[in-house]
Amino acid sequence: MRTQVGIVGAGPAGLLLSHLLHLEGIRSVVLEARSREYVEQRVRAGVLEQGTVELLTDTGLGDRLHREGLVHHGVELRFEGEGHRIDLSALTGGRTITIYGQQEVVKDLIAARERDGGDIRFEVEDVAVDGLKTDRPTIAFTHDGEHGTLECDVIAGCDGFHGICRPSIPAGELTEYDRTYPFGWLGILARAAPSSDELIYVNHPRGFALSSLRSPEIVRLYLQCEPDEDVDRWSDERIWEELHTRLATTDGDYELTEGPIFEKGVAALRSFVVEPMQYGRLFLAGDAAHIVPATGAKGLNLAVADVRRLSEGLVQLFGSGRSDLLEDYSRACLRRVWRVQHFSWWMTSMLHRFGDDRYQHKLQISELEYVTSSTAAATTLAENYVGLPL
Numbered sequence: 270m271r272t273q274v275g276i277v278g279a280g281p282a283g284l285l286l287s288h289l290l291h292l293e294g295i296r297s298v299v300l301e302a303r304s305r306e307y308v309e310q311r312v313r314a315g316v317l318e319q320g321t322v323e324l325l326t327d328t329g330l331g332d333r334l335h336r337e338g339l340v341h342h343g344v345e346l347r348f349e350g351e352g353h354r355i356d357l358s359a360l361t362g363g364r365t366i367t368i369y370g371q372q373e374v375v376k377d378l379i380a381a382r383e384r385d386g387g388d389i390r391f392e393v394e395d396v397a398v399d400g401l402k403t404d405r406p407t408i409a410f411t412h413d414g415e416h417g418t419l420e421c422d423v424i425a426g427c428d429g430f431h432g433i434c435r436p437s438i439p440a441g442e443l444t445e446y447d448r449t450y451p452f453g454w455l456g457i458l459a460r461a462a463p464s465s466d467e468l469i470y471v472n473h474p475r476g477f478a479l480s481s482l483r484s485p486e487i488v489r490l491y492l493q494c495e496p497d498e499d500v501d502r503w504s505d506e507r508i509w510e511e512l513h514t515r516l517a518t519t520d521g522d523y524e525l526t527e528g529p530i531f532e533k534g535v536a537a538l539r540s541f542v543v544e545p546m547q548y549g550r551l552f553l554a555g556d557a558a559h560i561v562p563a564t565g566a567k568g569l570n571l572a573v574a575d576v577r578r579l580s581e582g583l584v585q586l587f588g589s590g591r592s593d594l595l596e597d598y599s600r601a602c603l604r605r606v607w608r609v610q611h612f613s614w615w616m617t618s619m620l621h622r623f624g625d626d627r628y629q630h631k632l633q634i635s636e637l638e639y640v641t642s643s644t645a646a647a648t649t650l651a652e653n654y655v656g657l658p659l
């Protein structure tokens with residue numbers, strides 16, 4: 270088998286890359302370890318930056334997104350029992366975020382690739398990349414019990430944090446930067462009307478909480494927990510009780526609506542970057558190259574920014590034979606990656622409980638008071654949250 274771009278992974282990065290390349294007449298094959306149903310149901314991110322929405326819209330993926338996505342103009346920071354709204358739009362010249370589940374983006378992308386005759390192989394096994402320093406790298410895999418080899422001009426490693434592409438790069442070629450946090454998030458989806466139109470980020474003495482939503486009927490709520498928390502220790506009653514405690518306001522005006530919980534899970538929080546994001550003809554994109562704690566709502570958006578750059582480099586390579594954009598891919602992506610790393614680390618540090626560190630807590634409150642009272646500080650949060658220009 271032969272294609273121009275072999276893509277490992279059908280998450281948002283791999284699927285969007287395949288779509289963008291198709292629009293430019295470049296052929297690709299996407300190899301995915303999981304089933305189509307699995308990737309379409311996998312619940313993850315839900316906040317799209319304006320630049321992400323614009324890119325999806327401009328490339329023909331905006332229909333359902335604009336029909337079902339919820340446009341938000343602000344977020345709330347809640348601490349010491351009081352809410353403070355950050356007016357994202359007023360602080361950024363009218364920019365917004367859109368609430369639209371990652372699995373919906375994935376469904377739209379798969380439907381578009383299917384409509385356009387795209388080649389996505391689900392449930393492939395034994396994926397291995399080779400010849401990365403040659404101009405004919407290959408991907409070996411097994412599909413439907415048959416062994417195949419895909420010869421490519423370029424391989425895109427879009428296979429997430431636990432994929433095989435990054436570990437295929439020889440030891441010593443990459444530098445890793447890593448930070449783990451002493452907590453995780455317990456996340457739920459519940460069938461209930463949102464108690465607030467906008468997201469609420471809470472710094473509470475018992476730990477961080479986040480009130481988010483997926484639609485006018487479905488809420489997404491998170492609680493800071495132990496990084497290895499046993500989800501079975503959290504009955505629905507216990508979850509609601511803890512959410513009521515952490516989200517409560519001193520004036521008692523806030524009322525959290527409850528509803529049946531239909532999804533529950535624990536995710537560890539982690540910051541990770543690998544440099545460079547390229548080795549020979551293998552280019553890493555999205556979670557394969559970097560991870561951010563979800564507090565900044567950036568993981569999916571960063572994956573989109575990477576593949577946009579990668580597609581531009583590939584269009585240049587296949588169009589004119591020039592490779593200067595591809596050679597600059599890693600450097601250009603990493604500038605944004607580190608800005609997003611800092612923002613996500615900063616939001617995480619400001620909002621979570623760090624054990625019994627009372628000094629840290631005082632610093633957090635001081636910072637939250639500053640961010641919610643100074644236009645300059647609030648603007649810093651707002652422009653990073655809605656996303657810096659792509």
Ligand SMILES: Cc1cc2nc3c(=O)[nH]c(=O)nc-3n(C[C@H](O)[C@H](O)[C@H](O)COP(=O)(O)OP(=O)(O)OC[C@H]3O[C@@H](n4cnc5c(N)ncnc54)[C@H](O)[C@@H]3O)c2cc1C
Pocket residue numbers: 277278279280281282283300301302303308312313314315316371393396427428429430431432433536554555556557563565566567568569570572
């Ligand atoms: C549990 C969880 C919750 C999250 N919640 C949020 C959130 O609330 N907000 C936020 O902004 N971000 C969140 N994120 C981060 C966000 O979802 C990711 O940044 C985003 O999915 C990155 O997209 P990607 O395409 O790079 O990687 P992925 O979505 O991870 O896609 C990689 C794909 O590669 C496939 N794959 C892996 N190995 C192989 C292999 N060997 N062969 C073939 N295919 C392979 C995987 O099955 C997967 O489909 C969350 C992440 C996780 C894990």
